Amino acid sequence: MTDCHELILTCPKGLEGLLLEEAKELGLExxxxxxxxxxxxxxxxxxxxxxxWSRLANRVLLVIERFATVNAETLYEGVHQVGWAEHLAATGSLAVEFSGHGSGIDNTHFGALKVKDAIVDRLRTATGERPSVDKLNPDLRIHLRLDRGQAVLSLDLSGHSLHQRGYRLQQGAAPLKENLAAAVLIRAGWPRIAAAGGALTDPMCGVGTFLVEGAMMAADIAPNLRRERWGFSAWLGHVPALWNRLHAEAQARAEAGMTRPPLWIRGYEADPRLIQPAKNNIERAGLAGWIRVYQGDVATFEPRPDQHQKGLVICNPPYGERLGDEASLVYLYQNLGERLRQACLGWEAAVLTSAPDLGKRMGIRSHKQYAFWNGALPCKLLLIKVELDQFVTGQRAATAESKSEEKPVAELARLSEGGQMFANRLQKNLKTLGKWARKQGIQCYRLYDADMPEYALAIDLYGDWVHVQEYAPPRSIDPEKAQARLYDALGAIPQALGIPQDRVVVKRRERQSGTRQYERQATQGTFVEVTEGDVKLLVNLTDYLDTGLFLDHRPMRQRIAREAAGKRFLNLYCYTATATVHAAKGGARSTTSVDLSKTYLDWARRNLALNGLSDRQRLEQADVMAWLEEDRGEYDLIFIDPPTFSNSKRMEGVFDVQRDHVTLLDLAMARLAAGGTLYFSNNFRKFVLDPGVAERYTVEEITGATLDEDFRRNSKIHRAWKLQAR
Structure with missing residues (x-):
């Protein structure tokens, strides 16, 4: 074998430039x-x-042959002609990894099988001994890359991927691989900062990967010093004496590094479940004397050990995958920016984010940005110098004012111009609608509904919670501008309304999205008790696009409550039966509520029980149209608020309110007692009541009377009619 080998180092996408620099320093020519x-x-x-020593590579491959191939047979021959006896004993074990395609080989499993057969056939002895296959811990791991007719055959010297240092046996929900964390630290300038005695802190440290990688760099510890098994351990070309010398040198460097005074390296994590796993990882890395981890959220972390210490703040904020996460992420970045400005003046910061627009919410300019990939997710590394001249307009004054007693003024000063305009509108609406709501004893109401066209949001108050729905912008609107406006609005809401950030829930929806508004979007299962007059109701702000309470029907529910005394009430498409609760509270003799969804009927049952109304309240799980055809009951007061469109698997056929409303009303009117009243409502904006309905029944449109002050600006939110027999 030659003294000089072709070597290939693999790495995550985006790390090639950094790995090139590192490999050159380690002697690669x-x-x-x-x-x-x-x-x-x-x-x-x-x-x-x-x-x-490579902190960035995944694998180190030693190329043993390159050859042209045109089909499976030439692939086999090219591998078979290699002198495999120099690499592996006939009684050894091997594993084959195959990548690429072409030359008639489009299946990697088939390609790997041909490579394995060629090696085994070459090493098979006269007595029949041959290497076995061991995919987990083979004596030799072979890699063949097929690219445009050329086969590159290599030995994997690393064995398991080099990013697996061995210390991180416990990890959080979305961990960074160790070599990506090392790359981020290098790009952020940590080796330079560490050499100058600087500090390192991660305010969202998870299980401590940034902290451990940073400490290993500062202490001059080879990242794979503790690895016991390598891809070359059983390779016949391995030179133990040379390896032992290099390993001993690395061990001596690590021991010398650990004798130096440790740098100030601290991590903070809000999730208490991750504190012990982080400490365990740090202990396994042998760095318990260098790193401390504390429980605390980003709004309260204190990175500064003393007034003179400077260093690097580094973090990888959560990405947000659940319904409603956008609001919490906006506030997370805002809080991070606030802490940097208040406690880290003169420091450097590095934020790895999959949403660079959120980075703008920190209120500090990044002087450099680098592209990274966290698996398949594109990310940006924002490098920041926490200096006054890097603060976005208004932030400098806000930081100074935050030290005074006038904190609310400083808070509002940090809003963008658009955010301030939006905050002003919310405060104006709150002043007028809030006064009306208090006078009427209303706890839940719509505060804002796309009043400003550029901020296409519906904002509802549920006690001390804010429920935000973003309407999907028209295609003519630049998506980046729409996203920026959403972030402006979310930044303004807590400040303008005086509501904690963790009580703002945001959802994205399209107007009139059919049955999708009823579909489950998350599984947090958190219910909030609210009041509407003397009625208690449960709402769920997180799991569905709608909350379980249609605010625009408040006047209709109140009307039903006033008219229900002594009557038999029927609620069709009852949803969570909020109208039923009002009818029962109003003294209804009995109530019957029909819906196809077991989930919503269970919710309805909880609403009734919450008000002590379990008796004489009948709940029916059924397709309304089919149920009406079979039911022979008689009712004095009926309420129907059907969906625009429904095609549930449980129902026969498809319901379309425009097409089917005449049949629906005829069936329901047949169940109406003499002198009774039926209220019909729907929110399909193009709906037209069939003229034949007015020919058979007394019909009065009452839409205007069923809109409260909070929906006067959106008069098309629904339409409603009162029907009685002639």
Whole structure:
């Protein structure tokens, strides 16, 4: 075997440039970048150093052959002609990884099988001994890359991926791989800061990956020093004496590094469940004397050990995948920016984010940005110098004012111009509608409904909770501008309304989205008790696009409550039966509520029980149209608020309110007692009541009378009619 080998180092996408610099420093010659890899040349000492010291590579591959191939047979021959006896004993074990396609080989499993067969056939002895396959811990791991008719055959010197350092046996929900964390630290300038004695802190440290990688760099610890098994451990070309010397040198450097006074490295994590796993990982890395981890959220973390210490704040904020996460992320970035401005003046900061627009919510300019990939997710690394001249307009004054007693003024000063305008509108609406709501004893009402066209939101108050729905913007609106306006609005809401940030829930929806508004979007299962007059109701602000309470029907529910005394009440498409609760509270002799959804009927049952109304309240799970055809009951007061469209798997056929409303009303009117009243409402904006209905019944449109002050600006929210027999 030659003294100089072609070496290929693989890495996550986006790390090629950094890995190239690192590999050159470790002795790789003629190095150049490839996609998610670099290629160069070096002797075995260089190969071993790369395995031991590379913080960025996934694997170190030693190329043993390159050859042209046109089909499976030439692939087999090319692998078979290699002198495998120099690499593996006939009694050894191997694993084959195959990548790429072409030359008639489009299945990687088939390609790997041909490579394995060629090696085994070459090493098979006269007595029949041959290597076995061991996919987990083989003596030799072979890699073949097929690219445009050329096969690159390599030995994997690393074994398991080099990012698996061995200390992180416990991890959080969305951890960074260790080599990506190291790359972020390097891009952020941590080696330079550490050399100058600087501090390192992560205010969202999770299980401590940034902290451990940073401490290993500062203490001059080879990232793979503690690895016991390597891809070359059982390779016949392995040079133990050379490896042992290099490993001993690395061990001596680590021991010397650990004798130096430790740098100030601290982590803070809001989730108490991650504190012990983080401490365990730090202990396994042998860095318990260097790193401390505390429980605390980003709004309260204190990174500064003393007034003179400077350093690096680094973090990878959560990405947000659940319904309603956008609001919490906006506030998270705002709080991070506030802490940087207040407590980290003169420090540097690095924020790895999958949503760069959220980075703008910190109120500090980034002087550099780098592209990274966290798996398949594109990210940006924002590098920030926490200096006054980097603060966004208004932030400098806000920081100064925050030290005074006038904190609310400082809070509002941090809003953008658009955010301030939006806050002003909310405060104006709150002043007028809030006074009306208090006078009427109303706790839940719509505060804002796209009053300003550029802020296409519906904002509802549920006691001390805010429920925000973003209407999908028209295609003519730039999505980035729409997103920025949403963030402006979310930043303004807590400040303008004086409501805690963790009580703002945001959802995105399209107007009139059919039955999708009833579909479950999350599974938090958190219910909030609210009041409407003398009625108690349960709402769920997180799990569905709608909350369980249609605010625009408040006047209709109140009307039903006034008219229900002594009557038999029927609620069709009852949803969570809020109208039924009002009817029962109003003295209804009996109530019957019909809906197809077991989930909503269970919710209805809880609403009734909450008001002590379990008796004489009948709940029916059924398709309303089919139920009406079979029911022979008689009712004095009927309320129907059907969906625009429904095609549930449980019902026969499809319900369309425009097409089917005449049949629905005829069936319901047949169940109406003499002198009774039926109220019909729907929110399909193009709905037209069939003229034949007015020919058979006394019909009065009452839409205007069923809109309260909070929906006067959106008079098309629903339409309503009163029907009686002639």
């Amino acid at each position: 003629e190095a150049r970048e490839q996609t998610a890899a670099i290629r160069g040349f070096g002797n075995m000492e260089v190969a071993y150093r790369l395995c031991l």
